Amino acid sequence: MSKxxxxxxxxxxxxxxxxxxxxxxxxxxQYAGLAGLDKPHRLAHYLAQLAHExxxxxxxxxxxxxxxxxxxxxxxKDLGNSPAEDGDGKLYLGRSxxxxxxxxxxxxxxxxCKSRGLITPxxxxxPDLVNTDPWEGLAPVWFWATRNLNSLADENDIEQITKxxxxxxxGYEDRLNQYTRIGLxxxxxxxxxxxxxxxxxxxxxxxxxxxxxxxxxxxxxAIHRWLAATxxxxxxxxxxxxxxxxxxxxxxxxxxxxxxxxxxxxxxGPTLSSMMPSGDWPKLIFVGxxxxxxxxxxxxxxxxxxxxxxIMDSFDR
Numbered sequence: 001m002s003k004x005x006x007x008x009x010x011x012x013x014x015x016x017x018x019x020x021x022x023x024x025x026x027x028x029x030q031y032a033g034l035a036g037l038d039k040p041h042r043l044a045h046y047l048a049q050l051a052h053e054x055x056x057x058x059x060x061x062x063x064x065x066x067x068x069x070x071x072x073x074x075x076x077k078d079l080g081n082s083p084a085e086d087g088d089g090k091l092y093l094g095r096s097x098x099x100x101x102x103x104x105x106x107x108x109x110x111x112x113c114k115s116r117g118l119i120t121p122x123x124x125x126x127p128d129l130v131n132t133d134p135w136e137g138l139a140p141v142w143f144w145a146t147r148n149l150n151s152l153a154d155e156n157d158i159e160q161i162t163k164x165x166x167x168x169x170x171g172y173e174d175r176l177n178q179y180t181r182i183g184l185x186x187x188x189x190x191x192x193x194x195x196x197x198x199x200x201x202x203x204x205x206x207x208x209x210x211x212x213x214x215x216x217x218x219x220x221x222a223i224h225r226w227l228a229a230t231x232x233x234x235x236x237x238x239x240x241x242x243x244x245x246x247x248x249x250x251x252x253x254x255x256x257x258x259x260x261x262x263x264x265x266x267x268x269g270p271t272l273s274s275m276m277p278s279g280d281w282p283k284l285i286f287v288g289x290x291x292x293x294x295x296x297x298x299x300x301x302x303x304x305x306x307x308x309x310x311i312m313d314s315f316d317r
Contacts, residue, residue: 080104
């Protein structure tokens, strides 16, 4: 079986980070298929998020102060901890690269493993055993699978993946950077060789931006397309667009009401003329006077609206 994680990616991490990354790798090599993480375009997102959450795999457990927010974990019923101040907060602190937190999550992880035929320790009674292999690397797999993050990875939606993991966009810039460097390595490039990747991606037809060596939405989209193509996976029509598109006003929206109505009358004129019986010019003149009256009223309305807007703008200055 071919290795899921290339050696070049392993070499990004040294010391304690290498040990923690090895736990992630052990679980992936055995169980990536359980969560559909055997596809490289998903793996890039998965590892990028874990790299951020764990400080580039330096930490496999939460650093405990306790800070005021950590102290509040003790009675967090939404995390499955008891309402009494009995030490549940520290007992079920964040562990593994995904920083799994709270008694309920430890129980859910254990049940998920058992439902897949795995014989686990009792993580509720011995939560520290989460940080043993293969469980330390499998906990993030469980989290990823049960939050349906592959669907967002297939769309290359880093923003929504971040929100589903973090609840907000904390550390978003670092998550983008981690995705770029890990994605480049999975594509076969050095983690900082953005320019080289852009040139190669342009030749493959999956990048149309400037080959400027700067990472941005187009570069990340090209990484996504490149990796998805290696397994012939479908990609979103417009992957990775952090800046939401600005709505485009319909043609003619910048025109005044008077101009729009005048245009409509010009288009409708021939139709009205064709509907008018031959020789019935008095009625046509009558209709024309009515239309002219409407145009005059609209013109006056435009002038009044313009004056009111000018007054309102003066208050905003």
